[in-house]
Amino acid sequence: MKNDSTFKLFSLSIVWVWLLFFSLVPYGLVIIASLLSHSENNLIQLPFTIKNYIDVNNIIYLRILEKSFYLAGLCTLICLVLGYPFAYIIARMKSSFKGLLILLIIIPFWTSSLIRTYSMIAILKSKGIINSFLMGIGLIHTPLPLIFNNTAVLIGLVYNLLPFMVLPLLTNIERLDNRLIDAARDLGANRLTTFRKIILPLTMPGIIAGCILVFLPAMTIFYIPDLLGGAKSVLAGNLIQNQFLISQNWPFGSAISIVLALLLAMLLLIYWKSTRGKKERDLL
Amino acid sequence: MKIIFSLILFFLASLSFAEENSVNVYAWPGVIPNSVIQQFEKETGIKVNFSTFDSNETLYAKLRATKNAGYDVIEPSSYYIDRMRRQNMLEKLDKNKLSYFKNLNPEFLNQSYDPHNEYSTPFIWGVTGIFINKNYPHSAAIKKWSDLWNKNYTDQLMLLNDAREVFSIALKTLGYSANDANSDHIKKAYLKLKELNPNIKLFNSDAVISILIDDDANLGMAWNGDAFKAKQEKAQIEFVYPEDGFVIWVDNFAITKNAPHRENAYKFLNFILRADVAQKIALDNLYPTANRAAQNLLPEKIKNDPLVYPSHAILKRGEFQTDIPDSALAVYEKYWEELKMSE
Amino acid sequence: MTRATSPFYVTLIYLFFYIPIIVLIAYSFNNAQYSLLWHGFSLRWYQELFTDADLWVSVWHSLLLGVLSATIATALGGLAAVSLYRYKFFGRNFLYALIFILILSPEIVMGISMLILFNLINVRLGFWTLLFAHITFCMPFVVVTVYSRMVSFDKYIFEAAKDLGATDGVIFNKIILPLLWPALLAGWLLSFTLSLDDVITSYFVAGPDFEILPLKIYSMVRLGVKPEINALCSVMFIVTLLMVMLSQFMLRKKP
Numbered sequence: 001m002k003n004d005s006t007f008k009l010f011s012l013s014i015v016w017v018w019l020l021f022f023s024l025v026p027y028g029l030v031i032i033a034s035l036l037s038h039s040e041n042n043l044i045q046l047p048f049t050i051k052n053y054i055d056v057n058n059i060i061y062l063r064i065l066e067k068s069f070y071l072a073g074l075c076t077l078i079c080l081v082l083g084y085p086f087a088y089i090i091a092r093m094k095s096s097f098k099g100l101l102i103l104l105i106i107i108p109f110w111t112s113s114l115i116r117t118y119s120m121i122a123i124l125k126s127k128g129i130i131n132s133f134l135m136g137i138g139l140i141h142t143p144l145p146l147i148f149n150n151t152a153v154l155i156g157l158v159y160n161l162l163p164f165m166v167l168p169l170l171t172n173i174e175r176l177d178n179r180l181i182d183a184a185r186d187l188g189a190n191r192l193t194t195f196r197k198i199i200l201p202l203t204m205p206g207i208i209a210g211c212i213l214v215f216l217p218a219m220t221i222f223y224i225p226d227l228l229g230g231a232k233s234v235l236a237g238n239l240i241q242n243q244f245l246i247s248q249n250w251p252f253g254s255a256i257s258i259v260l261a262l263l264l265a266m267l268l269l270i271y272w273k274s275t276r277g278k279k280e281r282d283l284l
Numbered sequence: 285m286k287i288i289f290s291l292i293l294f295f296l297a298s299l300s301f302a303e304e305n306s307v308n309v310y311a312w313p314g315v316i317p318n319s320v321i322q323q324f325e326k327e328t329g330i331k332v333n334f335s336t337f338d339s340n341e342t343l344y345a346k347l348r349a350t351k352n353a354g355y356d357v358i359e360p361s362s363y364y365i366d367r368m369r370r371q372n373m374l375e376k377l378d379k380n381k382l383s384y385f386k387n388l389n390p391e392f393l394n395q396s397y398d399p400h401n402e403y404s405t406p407f408i409w410g411v412t413g414i415f416i417n418k419n420y421p422h423s424a425a426i427k428k429w430s431d432l433w434n435k436n437y438t439d440q441l442m443l444l445n446d447a448r449e450v451f452s453i454a455l456k457t458l459g460y461s462a463n464d465a466n467s468d469h470i471k472k473a474y475l476k477l478k479e480l481n482p483n484i485k486l487f488n489s490d491a492v493i494s495i496l497i498d499d500d501a502n503l504g505m506a507w508n509g510d511a512f513k514a515k516q517e518k519a520q521i522e523f524v525y526p527e528d529g530f531v532i533w534v535d536n537f538a539i540t541k542n543a544p545h546r547e548n549a550y551k552f553l554n555f556i557l558r559a560d561v562a563q564k565i566a567l568d569n570l571y572p573t574a575n576r577a578a579q580n581l582l583p584e585k586i587k588n589d590p591l592v593y594p595s596h597a598i599l600k601r602g603e604f605q606t607d608i609p610d611s612a613l614a615v616y617e618k619y620w621e622e623l624k625m626s627e
Numbered sequence: 628m629t630r631a632t633s634p635f636y637v638t639l640i641y642l643f644f645y646i647p648i649i650v651l652i653a654y655s656f657n658n659a660q661y662s663l664l665w666h667g668f669s670l671r672w673y674q675e676l677f678t679d680a681d682l683w684v685s686v687w688h689s690l691l692l693g694v695l696s697a698t699i700a701t702a703l704g705g706l707a708a709v710s711l712y713r714y715k716f717f718g719r720n721f722l723y724a725l726i727f728i729l730i731l732s733p734e735i736v737m738g739i740s741m742l743i744l745f746n747l748i749n750v751r752l753g754f755w756t757l758l759f760a761h762i763t764f765c766m767p768f769v770v771v772t773v774y775s776r777m778v779s780f781d782k783y784i785f786e787a788a789k790d791l792g793a794t795d796g797v798i799f800n801k802i803i804l805p806l807l808w809p810a811l812l813a814g815w816l817l818s819f820t821l822s823l824d825d826v827i828t829s830y831f832v833a834g835p836d837f838e839i840l841p842l843k844i845y846s847m848v849r850l851g852v853k854p855e856i857n858a859l860c861s862v863m864f865i866v867t868l869l870m871v872m873l874s875q876f877m878l879r880k881k882p
Contacts, residue, residue, distance in 0.1 A: 006796075007794070007795040007796045007799065008710070008714055008795060011706040011707075011709065011710050012710050012714065012716060014703065014706060015703065015706055015707040015710060015722070016722070018703060018762075018763075018766075019707075019722065019725040019726065020725070022741070022744075022759065022760075022762075022763040023725040023726070023728055023729050023763070024725055025744055026737065026740035026741055026743075026744050027725075027728050027732070027740065029740050029743055029744065030732075030736055030740050038610070039610075040609060040610055040611075041371060043348060043349075060618075060621055060622055060625060063625050064621065064625060067625075082640065085633075085636060086636065086637060086640045089633045089636065089637050090637065097875075099875070100871065100872075100875050103816075103871050104641065104644075104871075105641075105644065106816045106817075106820060107864070107867055107868060107871065108644045108645060108647070108648045108864070109820045109824070110819070110820060110823055110863070110864070110867060111648065111651065111860040111863060111864050112824060112840075112841060112844045112856070112860060113824050114826075114841075114844060114845060114848055115651060115844065115848070115853075115856055115857060115860050116647045116648070116651065118491070118651075118663065118848070118853065119647035119648070119650040119651040119654070120647055121491070121663060122650055122654060122663040122664075123646070123647065123650055125498060125500055125663060126498075126499065126500060127498055127499060127500075127664055128663070128664075129650065147500075148485060148486045159643065159644075159647070162640075162643075162644075163817070163820070164768075164817060167772065167813040167816065167817060168771065168772045168775050168810075168813065170809075170813065171772060171775070171776045171809045171810040171813045172775055172776055172779060174809055175776060175779040202779065205774075205775040205776070205778040205779060206775050206776075208775065209771045209772060209774070209775035212730070212771055213730075213768060213771055213772075213817075216730045216731060217730070220733040220734065223490075226445065226487075226488075226490075227488075227490065227491070230485065230486025230487060230488065231445045231486065231487035231488060231624075232484070232486065232487065232624060233624050233625060234620075234621045234624045234625060236733070237733055239621070240733045240735060240736065241733070241735045242617055242620075242621075243617070244345060244735050244736075244739060245339070245341035245342060245344075245345055245735070246341055246447065246613060246616075246617055247610065247613050247614045247617045248344075248610050248613065249610070249614060250739075253735075253736070254736070257732065257733055257736045260731070260733070261728065261731040261732065264731050265724075265727065265731070268727070306836075308835035308836065310835065312846075312850065313843075313846035313847050313849065313850045314847065314850035315850075318679065318681065333835045333836045333838075334681070334838075335833070335835050335838050335842075336842070336843065336846040336847075337830075337846065338830075338845055338846045338849050342830060342831075345739065345831075346742065346830070346831055349739055349742045349743050349746060349831070350742060350743075350745075350746040350752070351746060352746075352749075352751070352752075353752060353834070353835070354751065354752060354834055354835045354836075355835050489849075490848065490849050491663075493661040494661045494662055494663045497659075497661055497662040497664075498662055498663055498664050513660075513661065514661065517659055517660065517661055517662055517666075518662075
């Protein structure tokens with residue numbers, strides 16, 4: 001029994017110390033900054049005020065947040081729809097190449113995302129690879145507008161975030177017990193029912209994990225939308241970045257990022273509450 | 285495994301021997317070729333740690349947030365020299381240690397952002413003007429910023445992704461200064477820019493040259509240095525110094541307050557000012573140099589190309605970019621967001 | 628999805644992953660500095676790449692940082708996930724919150740707040756500050772991945788093991804680790820990917836004498852020095868691919 005508490009104490013204390021130091025303290029600083037004022041010569045200064053939070057309540061910022069939520073949500077959905085069958089097939093594979101296949105998913109992402117985004121531009125631009133090809137075979141005569149629009153932004157986001165959906169799904173689907181699926185089949189359930197009643201609920205933790213890892217980063221990424229979308233709209237990531245760097249208003253930038261964090265936390269909480277009582281309540 | 289482990293150990297051990305006789309330079313990427321850095325190291329025996337930043341704003345935020353970031357020599361643009369000297373972040377230069385200061389072009393000295401060049405030495409500069417693809421049917425008609433509002437140019441323009449640069453074209457069109465901090469004027473500029481919205485195809489500051497070369501946009505705003513580089517790969521690119529005025533930017537070297545290697549920093553600054561060195565740099569980065577002695581050493585083809593070195597008469601239409609108060613910056617930023625979200 | 632269409636679908640997704648990489652490699656041979664269109668074959672970017680010693684130093688720095696931070700983040704994140712799953716303790720929800728804050732924070736906020744923290748405790752910017760920052764932003768990705776796999780465990784395994792006299796340490800080594808390793812591997816891979824690619828947070832916590840690759844790439848690309856970077860990415864990609872293939876081949880040969 002003594003060993004037990006040693007292990008628990010060891011793991012808990014190391015985790016606590018790390019998070020208190022590198023999560024609580026920095027975030028505490030952000031919270032304090034968000035309640036301070038700013039002037040020409042001091043990035044942050046007294047007195048304390050809630051003015052920054054009142055300023056966030058402005059139609060323009062709400063529209064920016066709404067647009068970011070929309071893009072991130074759509075990106076998450078596409079990643080899930082594309083990634084789930086893919087992860088399922090790989091996870092259920094019996095091949096000895098499985099390990100290799102999993103590694104092959106992530107290796108392209110070890111090259112700089114910026115350089116990959118430039119490749120994307122080379123593929124999509126008006127004289128780019130797709131347009132040249134289609135024009136070459138005579139299918140179209142004027143280039144298709146494939147770049148500098150929301151579709152291009154979505155393609156870029158999905159491309160960069162898909163592995164963050166696939167890997168958690170993979171590790172989860174792998175755990176799926178074949179006997180349960182066979183049993184359902186034996187009891188006369190068709191493919192769809194088996195999927196809905198057995199596979200989906202059992203792999204829900206993986207779905208949630210994947211959605212979290214895709215949605216949250218998608219909210220604040222900005223250079224992919226800027227490069228592929230022509231920077232024609234402002235997203236949450238740009239907004240916060242610009243408050244810190246261009247307007248030099250650190251308190252207001254902090255306030256926006258806290259509001260954003262609260263909104264996202266609320267989303268997670270609503271999900272958690274809605275599944276309370278069900279088996280999956282532990283997921284989060 | 286063992287090899288990796290010992291490599292890591294070796295590396296960690298080497299960390300504790302930080303070089304003493306060194307200088308930490310923090311500059312825009314690609315402005316100083318490696319060969320020049322190596323030449324400096326060879327001549328002086330001082331090791332150069334060369335790091336790069338990607339915007340004035342990030343440079344400033346980083347230096348503001350720390351007391352000991354450790355950088356000796358930095359290379360901000362004019363308006364940030366202005367801000368940093370006022371906030372006491374720069375070392376007052378001892379000109380006696382800069383024997384080659386005399387090489388600099390007087391046209392870029394004693395500007396309002398650093399009245400007596402007490403804090404900075406100009407390095408490279410450029411003009412924000414209009415680029416045009418000659419193949420574009422309406423190209424001949426464009427002489428000034430206000431021409432960009434023409435209804436024929438729907439969905440054609442590329443603008444820099446920078447609030448102050450973009451607002452400067454509307455301010456100039458309206459006859460105001462590009463450094464205007466009056467919020468009524470900024471608002472008028474915003475309303476003017478809103479009319480320009482249908483013509484804007486994209487905003488970009490990161491891949492300007494490839495956009496010019498690959499016909500992604502037929503006209504818009506660009507720096508003369510970038511247009512010059514684009515022209516090397518595509519001859520149809522033209523550059524116009526707008527008749528209604530334009531912004532001149534200057535990137536300058538400065539020494540940080542409390543620089544850990546101040547003496548070496550002076551040596552580096554003076555080295556960069558030397559005519560033969562500055563000429564080497566100018567040939568490599570192809571931006572207009574503020575070093576007159578170096579400019580004279582350049583090949584005729586570059587030195588006489590108005591795309592790189594516009595005449596004195598043209599330059600007189602320009603306005604040096606200076607710092608404006610945070611309150612005005614916030615107004616710019618607000619209207620910038622409005623502009624982008626107004627579609 | 629039927630048996631006939633699934634290989635087709637998998638191939639399609641792999642193509643989606645690899646087409647930009649193929650384009651990237653093709654453009655490393657492009658005889659143009661700025662254009663993103665094809666201008667003929669050239670090896671000049673490889674010549675420049677192999678004479679640019681500074682670039683290779685930053686590659687080495689980044690790989691080292693990536694391996695170290697991914698490994699430590701995986702260990703730390705694994706411990707956190709296991710603790711959160713197994714133990715009830717005071718402030719458990721608060722611990723969750725601290726982990727989620729890390730993924731919720733925009734990079735710039737994390738970068739600047741960490742910079743201020745390091746400045747407060749007077750740490751010199753450089754390798755260590757980068758390492759701490761990278762471990763911190765990688766860790767929640769490990770926690771989420773590992774936790775989602777743990778949920779699928781049968782809790783009675785632990786009870787049974789306990790009844791049979793196993794200590795927590797033994798349970799961790801003999802039951803949890805073997806069951807968790809795919810999730811730990813996934814977490815490690817995600818962390819390594821994040822570390823190798825992080826620009827904004829790294830920018831703020833990097834020091835003058837420790838330059839890393841993503842920062843170098845980011846600023847070089849902004850000035851239009853790209854094909855050399857394409858060449859570098861191609862070399863790194865091919866080397867990784869060869870190493871992975873080789874290790875598979877060696878594993879296979881073992882009896």
